[in-house]
Amino acid sequence: MSNLLTYISVNDGKIKRSSLEVLSRCNEIAEKNGKTSSAIVISDDCSTIVENLKSYGPSVIYTIEDPIFKNHLNTPLLKALTLAMSEINPDVMAFASTEGSKDILGALAANRNAAALADVSEFDWTGDAVTAKRPVMASKIISSVETKGSPVILTVRSGSYDTVEKSGESKVQSIPFTFDKNELKLTLKEIISATGDKVDLSEAETVIAAGRGVKDEEGRKLIDELAAVLNAGIGASRALTESGDYDPSLQIGQTGKVVSPQLYIAVGISGAIQHVAGMANSKVIVAINKDPDAPIFEIADYGLVGDLYKILPPFIDELKKIKG
Amino acid sequence: MKFYVCIKQVPDVNAPLQIKEGELIQDANRNILNAYDASAVEEALVLKEAHGGEIEVVLIGPDKASETIRKALAMGADSGSHILTEGSEEFDSFSYAKILAEFFKDKEYQYIFCGKQSQDTDSGLTGSMLAEFLDLPYATNAVGLQLEGENLIVKRQGDTGQEMIELPAPSLVTCSNDMNDPRIPSLKGIMQSKRKPVNTIAVSDLKNGLTNGSIKTSVVGYEEKPKREPGKKYEGEPDEIAKEVAQLLDSAENVI
The missing domain is CATH 3.40.50.620 (HUPs)
Incomplete structure (x- = not known):
């Protein structure tokens, strides 16, 4: 059969x-x-x-x-x-x-x-x-x-x-x-596991992705806070995995993981095609970027133009209220 | 130590493309060395600089693809083999790997490096297929390489973390573009590349391993990916637009 x-x-x-x-x-x-x-x-x-x-x-x-x-x-x-x-x-x-x-x-x-x-x-x-x-x-x-x-x-x-x-x-x-x-033709010497018990990115219903606009500790803290409110997985663009700010296993894009969550929030990501290849099938896309001409806005359902450091705090507060 | 690097000429995904009657039309003048293969070449060069050795690149492709071999030679590879295809032939990953396996059958080497996938089709099959045909241990999606004696320590990106794997020679590694930034050929490198040897082999001479059944997949058509409906842009006071969008994600989209 x-x-x-x-x-x-x-x-x-x-x-x-x-x-x-x-x-x-x-x-x-x-x-x-x-x-x-x-x-x-x-x-x-x-x-x-x-x-x-x-x-x-x-x-x-x-x-x-x-x-x-x-x-x-x-x-x-x-x-x-x-x-x-x-x-x-x-x-x-x-x-x-x-x-x-x-x-x-x-x-x-x-x-x-x-x-x-x-x-x-x-x-x-x-x-x-x-x-x-x-x-x-x-x-x-x-x-x-x-x-x-x-x-x-x-x-x-x-x-x-x-x-x-x-x-x-x-x-x-x-x-x-x-x-x-x-x-065994090869030997496994060590596993460097960085993601620990955080939400599995490829399975998450909501994904927050950080890009080049997230410049410092303060920015990464805002990302963590946003992810905590929404119980979201955290991903990053290639720029931030290469710089070492985020673990390489969190890279979203043609080279890294392909995700298709219900909600994708791109923070400080310009939207190069290699990145978009990894997230374009998300159901709802929100983008926060200070450049009004960033290509990410061409695919975002909700495009917030402005400084992420100014937008994220009230955004997080409002989401907290909604979640009660 | 002998390194082979398998390279491929691919269309630049950033170049404009169109679909005409189900065929994908690309500007052949915008063909480039596959970015993942460029990282594989770079990694071989770094290892050679540290430990000595020789690097040969191998490419399957039409006459025009010889420019891509020259690019790798200009980066610093020592020699090339061009497995020349004729225009009408189409191969899939399985048949490419069979042809390469035939090429490598009588070669001596410590390591074969490949890009982890082609940036046009993103299949990522040929490397591990070739390893299986040659009965070599292999690692895919390498993001770091080090030689320890004759053994290669590969850092590969797995699903949740990185795995450090030790491979004996001979073996095969497929490389991610996350492992390095491939060098831009210098003028001197470009001049030198013109004198480096490139051996041309007709693909028909390497078809021993191919049978009627070796081409197992075929593309029957292309379509453009449906574009997303353009959304709305919110400009203005950060407090206000943040609130408005947060509320819409709840009330209109129900994704909170």
Whole structure:
């Protein structure tokens, strides 16, 4: 039976919403075209993830459990995915687009002799070719793409689909896996994790992004305050991650993360196309910039022209009042 | 130590472009060295300056793309290989990686560097595909590199933080443009680049690994991304416009 398989990304023991979006889309395609939609969890501890996954009703939840999966490392993940694909034999293997999945997508496709589509914003499959849309040219253009042959491996931009719960029994099936440390071709020496327990940027409903206009400690404090009021994730333009003011993992844009929150507030960001490529799909865009001709105003729903140091304090106060 | 850097000529995403009958029309005179590849070249140059060695750039592309090889040579790479394509051929990441794998089959090297993606298509597939075809350990999205003996310490940007990974030689790394600012070729560099050797190979000589099924994806059309409706600009007293917009985000948009 032809089938779709969704890889469930896990961050800090929690399922990433973006992979539930992908699973929901695969469920929808399966239902429409009489296929099956399953999921795979690869982790050092699968049990809670499997339980939480059941409300999304994949036909089968496959698990591969091993202590090696505590941290992201491409060699063991590739081995596990290669094994899973050869056992399950999916026609379409779908991932949420994350740095983790981008790391292995090409190698997995090369290994499985599969067609690969990276970072699609839409996809469909009726049983023959996969058709998809991909933003290209710094997201100025949408290309329509098509695959030849099977299997097809793809990654999907976060925010492309809604998460939809689904009733129905999920079978759980563990795939035996061993990994010998000698197979590790590379060594993970250290993880420098800077984001700690803050809101996950790629999943946040509201994102505050700081740009060059945020010049000093005082400005960064205002950003933190605004983010706290709105329970928002904090991102930054390339200028501020390069200067070291913000951690590189917070960069939003063509090079960094692509986000599509309900509300995006660009503070002191001019709106270079490389930045816009990472946030243009946000539902509501607010921009604060003192240059009335800044390109960010061309895409902002609400453009506040003025000094962010003067606008943010009353803006934060008013939001506090509204939030009560 | 031998470094190979895979480079690509791409359209400048800042240049005007149009779509005619579903085809993307770009000004070929605005083609440039892919920014991520420029960072890969820069990183190889920095390592060479510190530790010695030789840098060869490899490019798959039409005759016109030789200017991009010259650019990398002007930056300081020692030599180039141009895998020459003919106008009508179209390849996807999988087939590019197959051709490159065939090129590297009989080569000796410690490290292959690639840009992490092309700035026109943003797929980011070819690097890790090539690593898999060559059975090399690899790291993607590198933001920092250091040599320790013959091993490479790669700082890569992961989802929530940075991972420090040690790679033995030979191996492959894909580079982010966040790792450096590529140098602008000096006049001397440009003059010297003209005398540096560039080896041209017909793509047909490297098609052993290619089969009918090697081109697995194709573009069937392009459309312009729908433009966002222009919003409203608020100019005036900071207190007033801040209040007004905050209230609208609540009452009109319901996103607070």
